[in-house]
Amino acid sequence: EVQLVESGGGLVQPGGSLRLSCAASGFTFSSYAMSWVRQAPGKGLEWVSAISGGGTSTHYGDSVKGRFTISRDNSKNTLYLQMNSLRAEDTAVYYCAKGRISVGGTGTRLGFDYWGQGILVTVSS
Amino acid sequence: QSALTQPASVSESPGQSITISCTGTSSDVGGYNYVSWYQHHPGKAPKLMIYDVSNRPSGVSNRFSGSKSGNTASLTISGLQAEDEADYYCSSYTSSTTLVFGGGTKLTVL
Numbered sequence: 001e002v003q004l005v006e007s008g009g010g011l012v013q014p015g016g017s018l019r020l021s022c023a024a025s026g027f028t029f030s031s032y033a034m035s036w037v038r039q040a041p042g043k044g045l046e047w048v049s050a051i052s053g054g055g056t057s058t059h060y061g062d063s064v065k066g067r068f069t070i071s072r073d074n075s076k077n078t079l080y081l082q083m084n085s086l087r088a089e090d091t092a093v094y095y096c097a098k099g100r101i102s103v104g105g106t107g108t109r110l111g112f113d114y115w116g117q118g119i120l121v122t123v124s125s
Numbered sequence: 126q127s128a129l130t131q132p133a134s135v136s137e138s139p140g141q142s143i144t145i146s147c148t149g150t151s152s153d154v155g156g157y158n159y160v161s162w163y164q165h166h167p168g169k170a171p172k173l174m175i176y177d178v179s180n181r182p183s184g185v186s187n188r189f190s191g192s193k194s195g196n197t198a199s200l201t202i203s204g205l206q207a208e209d210e211a212d213y214y215c216s217s218y219t220s221s222t223t224l225v226f227g228g229g230t231k232l233t234v235l
Contacts, residue, residue: 035224037171044128044229045163045171045214059223062126100176108224111161111176111216118170 002026002114004096009119016086016123022079022096022116030054030074033099033107036081038092039118048094049081050106059106063089086123093118129154129215129227136233142203145230147215148196153225155196159218162191162200165229166211174213175200202232210234 008020022034036048049060049070058070069082079096098114099107130148137143147154147162154160162175173182175191178198188203198217202209215227 037226044212045165045216045226046128047216047224047226050224061223095170097171100173100182106222108222109157109159109218111159111173112163112171113173113182115170115172 002098004098004114004116006094006096006116006119009094009121011122011124012086013125014087014123017082017084018086018121020081020083020094020096020119020121022081024077024079024096024098027098028102029072029077031102033103033105033110034072034079035097035099035107035112036070036079036094037097037112037115038090038094040089040092043092046092047108050108051079052104052106053102057106059108083121086121088123091121091123093120126153126219126221126223126225129217129225131213131215131227131230133228134231134233136235137205138235139205139207141205142201143205143232145200145202145213145215145232147198147200147217147227149198149217149225150196152220153217154193154198156220157218158193160191160193160198161216162189163214163216164209164211165214171214205234207234
């Protein structure tokens with residue numbers, strides 16, 4: 001059974017940093033691209049970032065480019081999102097999501113067939 | 126990248142059909158057959174309902190179907206059931222190799 005479990009969320013001050021983790025199980029983690037998607041309170045889904053299965057290719061949404069870094073440790077079956085220079089508008093539930101099929105690239109074409117339950121990040125003083 | 130345009134809300138009675146539109150540009154929806162649709166019950170993980178415009182993942186009811194014409198994709202749900210009440214989001218691959226979601230549509234089954 002595929003499972004994705006996010007951790008590392010919480011309250012952080014504006015300008016601060018936070019690292020999210022997503023522990024994956026139930027599939028060959030290194031074969032699949034992964035993404036982070038967020039949902040601000042009362043708002044819709046927003047794609048944040050994606051990474052290829054091998055970790056060599058990454059893409060970012062305009063709102064986080066230069067501040068967030070996606071990475072993965074395939075030996076630990078874990079996806080990460082390092083978030084720096086956080087702003088109030090980064091407040092959201094963050095989901096990790098698995099690419100639908102095992103192909104090259106960051107998987108942004110493919111759709112996401114499994115999602116975690118989400119973790120709340122609150123940026124406030 | 127601007128969000129794709131979806132109606133904020135739609136409503137219909139049980140047993141009826143509903144279509145949710147998702148309008149983008151030639152740089153996303155119109156340029157690629159990589160539109161997906163997700164069902165999201167608040168507090169739960171989103172669920173993939175349609176991928177590549179019109180394909181259903183295994184286990185998704187055939188009451189859900191997708192299509193595209195020009196820059197607009199559509200999700201149709203037939204034989205509406207109470208459990209279909211949820212938020213629905215479209216997404217599309219873009220010419221920048223990124224992904225963009227729609228603003229979401231709240232479906233109410235009356």
